[in-house]
Amino acid sequence: MKRLITSIHKEFLILIRDKAGLAILFLMPVFLIFVMTLIQDNTFRELDETQINILFLDLDGDSLGVGIEQGLKSSGFFAVTTKMENAELNQESMNRLVVEGKYQIGIVVTAGATETIRNKAKSVIEQQFSDEDIGNESKHGLKESGKIIVYFDPVIKNSYKQTVMMALQNFTNNVEAKINFEYFAKEISDQLSTENKLKFNSEGGVEIEEQYATGKLTETFPNSVQHNVPAWAVFAMFFIIIPLTGNIIKERDSGSVLRLKLIPGSYLVSMMAKVSLYIVVCLIQFVLMLIVGMYILPILGTPVLSLGPHKFALVCMALAVALAAAGYGVMLGTIAGTHDQAASFGAVSVIILAALGGIWVPVFIMPGIMQTISLFSPLNWGLEGFYELFLRGGGFTDILLQIGLLVSFSIVMILIAYQYQRIKRI
Amino acid sequence: MPLEPIIQIENLTKTYRGSDVPALNNISLTISKGEIFGLLGPNGAGKTTTLSILCGFLRKDFGVVKINGFSIEKESNEIKKIVGLVPQEIALYETLTPLENLRFFGKMYGLDNDKLRQRTDECLTLMGLDKSRNKLIKTFSGGMKRRLNLIAGILHEPKILFLDEPTVGVDVQSRNVILEHLNEINKKGTTIIYTSHYMEEAEQFCTSIAIIDSGEIIVNGNPGELIRQNEGCTSLETLYLLLTGRKLRDN
Known part of the structure; x- marks a missing residue:
């Protein structure tokens, strides 16, 4: 020793x-x-502490464009920019800003996007309540040209990309569901000759509860x-x-x-x-x-x-x-x-x-x-x-x-x- | 009356793994108690291999080696208690002072505090290092390091002291102090086995020598007698060159 x-x-x-x-x-x-x-x-x-910078251009000016902008802003995951101080924000400038790496993501909701959804909804509903076979073509004669274009910085992580795409899909689904519901409710009211009293509720019925798996009592989070x-x-x-x-x-x-x-x-x-x-x-x-x-x-x-x-x-x-x-x-x-x-x-x-x-x-x-x-x-x-x-x-x-x-x-x-x-x- | 043998080597053979040539080829030697024995030879002759086997760092292939009557295989711990080593390298801790180094090695040898203090003071004074006892060794000259290297090997007053080129690369003054001190401890009864390339030093210092080359002992005996026995030899160096040749030995 x-x-x-x-x-x-x-x-x-x-x-x-x-x-x-x-x-x-x-x-x-x-x-x-x-x-x-x-x-x-x-x-x-947590994602709300590290927001993803997004450029947002709403050429639609209707329910989808507004819904997505509100959805992005209210989610807290994204820092949404809709106007540039010294330049006009358009598809070309958006593409350039993302390429230069000043923004990681650019989203454009093109003109007529909401109208496209409406036409499709209208077409589907009318098809359901009609005996005639209308086919896939819109009988309203409007071309389905509205869409959402997303520009990604090539260096962005795949996980971020997936987060944005899922969020967009979610917001779009909500708007689509609302429009579908409105047309459906209107059609029912017309068929029954009553006043439309149905209200759209987008909230899900099943609650999702987040928990960390552990067999012990701990308040420590990763x-x-x-x-x-x-x-x-x-x-x-x-x-x-x-x-x-x-x-x-x-x-x-x-x-x-x-x-x-x-x-x-x-x-x-x-x-x-x-x-x-x-x-x-x-x-x-x-x-x-x-x-x-x-x-x-x-x-x-x-x-x-x-x-x-x-x-x-x-x-x-x-x-x-x-x-x-x-x-x-x-x-x-x-x-x-x-x-x-x-x-x-x-x-x-x-x-x-x-x-x-x-x-x-x-x-x-x-x-x-x-x-x-x-x-x-x-x-x-x-x-x-x-x-x-x-x-x-x-x-x-x-x-x-x-x-x-x-x-x-x-x-x-x-x-x-x-x-x-x-x-x-x- | 014949002197009492302290190291007995019979038919010692060692071949390193991967080599066809034996480093030691059937060598036999007897070193008597109280001798200063010089093991001399060119580079690669087998000197260090012999010392390594005697110290227990290497295993022999064949032969019998006994130190103070103990077998190097079965009673190595008994042997370790009575031997000291001064390696060719400065086997000290450079970032420690002489005092810290000597206290460490002394305590590892089991010296008690009083004995350790007495030996440390005595040796440092004799070797002219007393004033530098609290300075870091890395600041020392080559000669100072060599002198301290020697002290670390003799602190526990071994019966047998192995020295591997203890004076290599030092100035004349340091060499003189080292050899004087070695003579002193030899007079007190320590048997010294040393290797060197300095023939003049070996001639004056050793009571007995063996010249080894290519793993074999060429001659063995008192240096003065060996010189007289070989015609034309006036010194140990001329005898050495006569026996080992003038060809360079780089390996």
């Missing part, structure tokens, strides 16, 4: 005198959390902070492998390892000291990142990070991730021939494991094969464990699988390092 404390003290002195290493360990992760959370904040915010802080915390904690492998390789290159190997049991103690110290470093990193999520990011307008009710489970989870990261660092530092090799392979491998683990892109949108591969990434185990605690309100028993996998990973890594050392003696 005395030798372990001596070794930890030595490692501590080396660490605190390495200013660049300290910056990598503590400032970079905090910076990473800042940048990634703020960048991704919009994606996770947002950028709840997603990003644990995700980038896991990523940053695994980045301790860079200074840790550097430390191991430097010790080996300097020959200090030879001295240690000549002192019975001290090499093992020295490795234990490194693992212990870097686990503490990981935990400090984690606490720093939680502080950023709880107190600093909210100043910049993000939601406040909620840790969930199970603090003990949170500490265990952080400890398991730290252990896995330290184990990986020990393995890499033992096997790598040079510091450059370890640093470049270490950094790239963590980025790959992070990508596979769902840190960059959620696992559920990956192709099937990648979703299967992601199950083998220790960063995925860490992330899933934190999501269980942060988003699903889970407790210690809910993260036992992840903790088990991470601890096993660490043990396997250390055994590989040990075995490699033995082979090297031959």
